[in-house]
Amino acid sequence: MSAATDTRPANPRAGSVPVPLLGGWAPVRGLLVASIVVVAALVLAVVALGLGDLPLSPAEVVEALFATDGSFTSTVVRDWRLPRVLGALIFGAALAVSGAVFQSLTRNPLGSPDVIGFATGAYTGALIALTVVGAGAISASAGALAGGLLTAVVVYLLAYRRGMQGFRLIIVGIAVTAMLHAANLFLLLRAQEDVAMAAAIWGAGSISLLGWPTLVPAMVGLLLCSPGLLLIPGLRQLELGDDSAAAHGVSVERVRIGLVLFAVALVAIVTASTGPIAFVALAAPQVARRLAGSAGIPLISSAAVGALVLLSADLIAQQTLPVDLPVGIVTVVLGGAYLLTLLVREARSRS
Template structure:
């Protein structure tokens, strides 16, 4: 791969193809990736057995005895999980906010995260749980919810604001369903589902991370492929159709890819709220380009989730699930976003 430069654009070339990217966007993503690397090394060194960054690097690339066990086997799965899952959440949020043309068009606002949680709860309470069944349940729940929301919001096509309103209503109903399922479940099952539902990376191990990496890699490729037609949709349906884009089919593919991204994450560590909501808007402000940058949103999501997990582990006394931290931070962000949108009216 090579880079060709221009005044405001950078051409990324690889064998058989290439694409133009905004120079500022490339710089923003590079800085975010560097920050993720540094913060990841810091996270690998923090804990009851503290290690310096040089010691962490030595443990990653050589056998340092107990230090290698601590870094590679105990801490690395959680750090890698935070980076990968944060990227999936950020990318999913970027897809939906671009599709709906609304900063509130996030999968955790319009019900898809809640639907994935419902599917996982059904798997846990009815089928007895297990990583595979919970994963299937979460993905099925998210896709079924997406289908219902899409169907209810359809009126000679999909309009972003209507999709958000319908999604909020479906979220409220699914929250009631989830509460009912937990009340009727056995106490130990309900407690496990409740704790898992807070959204936590504490129990993530290498097996779960590697199992999630395969579908997320496929979905990552699908995300890259849908970005170009999605950009055409931003110009309006008539313009997109004139450029040969199958409008409704593209919307449906974007919904499926976005829901699958959020569902895989939910299946592994529970519903982690507000990363998908806030990461795309932060990335858009950093990049200052047209539309919401999917790559920068994914990198921002990684950094946000990794930082939130560090706060959950090492700043708050007693250590709490990362989902609690993201809810607090995201709640403040959502209030600020609603105030800003109200002032525009």
């Protein structure tokens, strides 16, 4: 195989194992961290399934999950609580993967779909469907998906200048986000009061009412996005620079556009199902990178951390106050603290 067509790392590091669909070689420490985080998320999921007006022990939760007698306990666990817990895990992982892709493409820890504006664009699409068209929940979800993808196209075209630079993409995305926030406020102010209230609550980002009728189509949509993982080896090459990637036979712009569409589709599907949930895509990849001790952003660890973060935030939203808060409010508080810490650390490193 010639050097021009060989996309594998030239010298895989010792202590790494091959992961073909996720970018070639993964450090053992990264896989170990991912395994520990996954176990922690599963343990927390069992605990979450036992919390509520009908408290259950972990043993009772496991028994109810596999029960075939149709008891009330199994109904509570499988029909009422499991969609919310499973949704938190799956949506957290999807948001984290989307954030990891964008942060790798932009080579910037601020390169997140909620910072660049794709989640806001999805919310705008849902608002147009709810307040202008007067559509229902299904059409609002379709509007959110269309809004996120259209925003991605607009940001990409505005940021493209004889190639794509990560910093330019972030700046353009922030500007588009500001305009979309203004448009969203305009739509809410002009809408009927009951529609505006419903849209505002949905816009806070919540999985409290998530059920199987909403979760299953979202899972199918995320599964249909899985072929985008085949582009991850190209992403690893792009991390070395466009020239180096092209020298290894990577079609730079084609791979970049495919990765952008893949990452936007992930966040748009989640937003269509739950409303915009901020900061998970921003924080989870960076936390995973520090835990794994890797130079790049590890995708598997990012997905595991994202699942754990969103489930933890949802438990905080459920259990800390007398009212059931939207999980998006908790992630904004936690993410704002993380972003402040990140900015302070960046300022100290440059001083």
